[in-house]
Amino acid sequence: MGNLNRLAVVFIACISHFLLVQFGSQFLIPFGYASVIWPATGVALGLYLLKGWPVLVGVLLSFIVCLHSDTLISGLPPEVVYLLALISTIQLFISRQLVLQFSQVPIRISIPFEIIKFLFITGPVATLLSSVAIYCVLSLYLPLPQETLLYISVTKWVGDFLSVVLLTPIFLFLYPNIFVKKARKASAAIMTSLLSFSIICFVYFVSSNNFNRDKKQQFMSGTVSFVEQINSTQATIKLYLKALEAYFQASEQVTKEEFSAFTSIIQNTSIKVRAIGWIPLVKNEARAQFEASMQRLYSEGAYIQQLTATGIQSAPEQPYYLPIYYTYPLQENKSVIGLDVSTHPVASKSIKHAIAHQSFAVTDIFTLVQQQDKTDGVVVYYPIFKKSEVPSLASLIGFVEVVLELELLLDPMYTTERKSVFTYQISFGEGNVFSHPNYESGHFISHEVQFTLFDKQGTIQFSSSDSFASHLINWVDFIIVLIGCILGVICVMFVFFIVSFNTSLEKKVKASTHELIEKNNELELANEAKNLFLANVSHEYRTPLNAIIGFTELATKETSDLPTLDYLAKINDASNILLSTVNDVLDFSKMQAGQLDLDLKVFKPSDVTASVIGMLSHLASEKSITIQYQHDANYKSWVEGDELRFKQILINLLNNALKFTPKGSIHLDCKCVEINDNATELTIKVRDTGIGIKEEDQQRLFNAFAQAQSSTTRNYGGTGLGLSIVKQLCILMGGGISVTSQENVGSEFTVVLKLKGVTAEQVALQENSVESDAGQQGHHFQGMRVLVVEDNKINQIVVQKHLRNLGLDCDFANDGQQALEYLKAQQPDLILMDLQMPVMDGFTASAHIKNDEALKHISIVILSASVGKEEKQQAARLGIEDFIHKPYQQSDLVRVLNKYAS
16 A cells, blocks of 8 residues: 555545544533444444554544544543543554454354354454543543443443444445455345444434433423522512512601511511611701711711722712611621612612612622622612602602622522532623532533513523432433344344345256256247147148048038938048047147137127037937027127137037936027127026036036046046137137036036127128128039149049039149149139148248239138148238138038139
8 A cells, every 4th residue: 555545544534533423422421421323433443444554543633633622521631632542543453453363354244153253352342441441541530420430431332332333344345355255245234234223323312312301301390499489589579678668658757676676577587688778868968967866876986988999988978878777687787887878889870770760679799798708799779759759869768678698598499409400500680690609510411591680681500410410321221222233233144144045045046947947948849849749640630531521521412322321420420529629639739828819700609509509419319319409589699709619619518418418408598698889798508417517526627638537538538628628718708617517417507708799781791791602602613723732632532522513623733842833834713722741831832922923813722731820820921811721511612712703
C-alpha cells in the first residue's frame, strides 16, 4: 500500500468514525459518556480488518477530536482524555489479535461453530476488556456513584458488542480478505445484519425513550407541589398586606401594640417571613414631630435614617420620607426602625413602581440591614391610599411591607421527599437568582417553570438530584438489546445456512434438472416414436381395410344372393369393428399429444343418430335386443360441430351398450335446448339393461385402458379406450359425460354437449348442398378425367371399380415420380393422391404440381390412410382442401367428384 493510499485510508477512517460518533452521541444515556446505539465501533473494526493499521490512526485522531469536544469529558485532565481515546483504539487491535490467535482463518461461514467463535471473540470478549479499562479510569476521575459508573461501562460494552457482532461482518463480506471465506449470495446476509441492527436499535430507542419520558414525567410531577406551594405562599403574603391595608384605612391612628397584636393574628406560622412592617409617609414639616414620636416609642436615639455607602446616617432634609415605623417581630428587626426606604438604593425602585401601579412590588435580591451575612433578602411593598381619593403620591398614607429571607422562606418547602427528586434555582427580574446550595445545572434531567412573583416574571429551574439520578439506570433495556442481539446473530447464521444449503441444493437441482431434461428428451423421442409407430400401424391397418371394406361394398352391389349378402354384412361389421379399434388407438394418441382438433360442419344430430342406429341395428337383432329411440322436436334442428366426432361418441356409447347387454333393450333419449343465439345444448342419454357397473368401478371407468373388471376384456373384448375417448371428445365440445349404474340392473350414460348455433343462411346453404348432392348421386360425370396416384394394386382395383360404377374411367401412377411423368403428356381434371409411396411421396409430387405454372390449376384430393393434423396443415400450405380418408365408401368419392365435376 502506497503512502497516498495509507493517507486516504487514515482520512476515510477518521471522517467516517467522527460522523458515526456524532450519530451515536444523539442517543447517549442520561449520564452521558456511552450509548447502546454506537455503530462507530463495528464499522471501525470492519475497516481495520480490511485495511490494517492506517485505520487505527484515523480512529485515534477521531477519538481525540470527539472527546475534546464533549462537554462532559473535556473537563477531565488532558492525559485522561488521551488515555480514553487510546483504550478505545487498542480495543480494535486486541480484537484482531484474538481472531488470529484463536480462530482458523479464513473462517468458513458454512460451519456455525466457527462463526460463533469469531463473533464471540470480536464481540463480548474484546469489548469487555476495553469497558473494564474505561470503568477504572472514570472511577478515578469522576465523582459518580459506583452503580452509575458500572451502568456507563455496561452501556459501552453492550453498544460496542452489538455494533461489532452485526456490522463488522458486513465489511468482511463486501471485499476479499484473509478473515472470511468469500460467500455466495452474501447480500442476503448483509441485508439481514443491517435489518437486525436497525430493528434492535429501533426497539431500544423506543423502549429507552419511553423509559426516559416516564422518568421525566415522574420528575416533573415531583416539582408540581413545590411550585404550587410557592404560589400559595405568595398568595398568603398578599393577604397579609391586604389585611393591613384594610386595618390602616379603618383607623386614623394605629399604635405599636395594636400593630403587633393584629400582625400576630394574621400571620401564618407555617410561612417563615423575616418581618412585617408599617411605613408611613412623613412630610418634611412633620419630621420633628415624627422623630419625637419615634423616641417615645423606642429610645432617645431614634430618628429618620438613610442607608449610604459608609453606613446608616441621619436622613438629609427632603420633601417627604418613608421611614419604617412599626415592625414585627421587633427584637430581631429593631435595627431598621426609622430607615427611609424612599432613598434606599434597592427598595426605592420598588416603592416608585408600587405607587405608579397601586399594586404589590418586590425588590431585587439584596443584603438586609438586619441580616448582613446573607444576600438573599427581598421586600414586598404594598401602598395604602386615602379612601375616596384618587391613588397618587398626594393621597398616599404609607406602605405595608413583608421582609423575606429566601432561604428561610423556601427551606420548609424543600422537604426530604423533594430533595430526593430535584434541586432548584429561582430567578426573577434582572440578575435576581437564588440557587439551592446543591443545585447543579443540567444534572441529567432538567425542567423549568415560568411564574409571576408579585410584579416580576420569574423562572424556577429544576435539576435532578443525585438520588433521583440512580432511578435513571435502566437494566431492562440492556436485556432487550442482548436478546435482540442473540436473535440477530441467529438470523444471520440462519441466512448463512440457507445460502450454503441453497448453493448445495442449486447444484443438486441443476444436476437433477439436467438429468430430467435428458430423460424428458428421451421420453419425447420415445413418444414421437410411439406416435410414428401408431401412425404407421394405423396406415398399415387402414390400407388392407380399405380393400376389404371397398370390395365388400362393391360385392354387395353386384350380388343378390341372400347367403352371400349375409356373409358380406358380417365381413363389413367385422371390418368396422376393426376400424373402430384402430381409430380409438390413433385418437387416444392424438389426445395425449394435444393434436386432436374438431372439424366444424353444419349437421342434423337426428340424422347422425338415425345413421348410427341403422349401422348397429343388425348387431342388436343378432342378440334380440331392441333399440328404442326418442327425441324432442328441436333434435332435428341444424347445429354446427364435428359431425364425425359426434358420430364417434354415439357409436362408442351404443357399442358399449350392445356389448354389455346380453338381453333386454337399449333406450336412447335425445334432447336439444337452445341456450342463446350462439349456443345449443345437446343431452343424450343411453340406458341399457345390461350387467351394470359396481360403484367402486365407476370412478375409474373413464380412465384410459380401464374397464369395470379385469375379466371384462376376456369376456366382452375391447381396448378400454372407448369411454376415455368419449370423455375427451365431450370436453372438447364444451360438455361432459356421467354415469349412473346398478350391478345386474343396467347403466345409464348421460352426455351433454355444447355446440354452436346455426343461422338461417347456414341452414339454407346446407340444405341446398344436400339437395345438390342427392341430385347428382346418379350423375355419370361424363368427360371427367381422373388420375389415381396409388402404389397398392388392390386399392387401385377398388378405386377403379368405384369410379366405373359412377361412369368414370381413370389412369394410374404407382408413385409421385410416375405421376409427374404422366402429367408431362396429359392433364386430367382431378388427381386422387396417396401420400405414402415409394420413389416419391404424395406431398413432394403435389408440391411439384402446385409450383408448375402449367399444372397448378389441376385439382388434387388426398386419398390416404394417413390424414392427421400435420398432414392437413401441410396440405393447406399447398392449397389442397379436400381429403378422402381410407377406408372410404363410394359416397365419399361422390362428395368430392360433385365438387370438381364442373
